[in-house]
Amino acid sequence: MRNKWLAAPYVVWMAIFVVAPLVLVVVFAFTGQDGSLTLNNFSNMGTYVPAFRNSFVLAFVATAICILIGYPLAYFLSRESLMVRKVAMMLIMLPMWMNFLLRTYAWMTILDDNGLINQFLSAIGFIDLWNAIFGTDLKFFHMINTQGAIVLGMVYNFLPFMVLPIFSVIDKIDPKVIEAAQDLGANSSMVFRKVIFPLSLPGVLSGVTMVFIPSVSTFALSRLLGGAKTLLLGDLIEMQFLGNAYNPHLGSAIALVMMVIVLVLMALMNRFGEGEEGVAVL
Numbered sequence: 001m002r003n004k005w006l007a008a009p010y011v012v013w014m015a016i017f018v019v020a021p022l023v024l025v026v027v028f029a030f031t032g033q034d035g036s037l038t039l040n041n042f043s044n045m046g047t048y049v050p051a052f053r054n055s056f057v058l059a060f061v062a063t064a065i066c067i068l069i070g071y072p073l074a075y076f077l078s079r080e081s082l083m084v085r086k087v088a089m090m091l092i093m094l095p096m097w098m099n100f101l102l103r104t105y106a107w108m109t110i111l112d113d114n115g116l117i118n119q120f121l122s123a124i125g126f127i128d129l130w131n132a133i134f135g136t137d138l139k140f141f142h143m144i145n146t147q148g149a150i151v152l153g154m155v156y157n158f159l160p161f162m163v164l165p166i167f168s169v170i171d172k173i174d175p176k177v178i179e180a181a182q183d184l185g186a187n188s189s190m191v192f193r194k195v196i197f198p199l200s201l202p203g204v205l206s207g208v209t210m211v212f213i214p215s216v217s218t219f220a221l222s223r224l225l226g227g228a229k230t231l232l233l234g235d236l237i238e239m240q241f242l243g244n245a246y247n248p249h250l251g252s253a254i255a256l257v258m259m260v261i262v263l264v265l266m267a268l269m270n271r272f273g274e275g276e277e278g279v280a281v282l
Contacts, residue, residue: 059154127140
């Protein structure tokens with residue numbers, strides 16, 4: 001009984017800052033301006049399909065890139081010495097010590113038409129070489145205010161959330177399991193495909209969740225790196241709560257639909273991961 005009382009502050013915190021806001025979102029989503037029950041908030045969302053498409057497509061692309069970069073990085077780090085791991089983890093986490101907006105503003109400076117990348121490419125003559133080969137008349141490569149810049153911002157900011165859980169799972173794989181597979185005649189490729197990768201899927205799924213959810217709901221990245229040219233769900237929801245088109249009921253409905261879609265996708269991935277893990281064990 002005494003231990004249960006120790007959890008009381010946590011329960012109160014969750015009730016006030018997690019459960020209560022979710023309840024308010026549901027209430028606002030199913031009510032109108034006059035407080036009456038209605039489904040108009042959902043029926044009027046058809047005009048915002050492009051925002052849903054943009055958010056999920058860019059989030060999927062960013063998550064896929066994070067997997068392609070993060071998994072090999074986590075795998076090779078798990079095979080390095082303790083000192084190399086410590087240095088690598090510090091370098092991976094170092095940008096996270098800075099404010100999210102500061103990191104984004106830094107990328108704006110780097111990707112700008114007169115930014116560091118274009119200045120470097122111009123200084124080494126790459127832009128002139130490009131113009132000579134393709135017959136163009138470029139003075140710079142336009143990278144800022146594009147969807148590619150948004151994806152780059154997502155990958156840069158959320159990549160550590162992919163690397164860390166995968167590294168943690170791979171690092172905890174019992175070496176005896178790998179040795180047993182090698183004793184049974186499995187080469188390095190087979191050990192990775194049949195043992196390491198299936199056993200690391202829980203870390204991959206955790207990383208996908210930790211990258212995909214903030215990517216699909218982001219709004220600062222699309223505004224700063226995308227120049228507000230690509231409307232994402234985060235931007236749309238913010239507009240309904242803070243913009244001139246103030247409509248918290250519609251904003252709550254959009255947020256609720258987004259949460260349901262994300263939860264369904266996460267449930268499907270977890271089911272897939274459980275199946276793969278069962279195959280690995282068998």
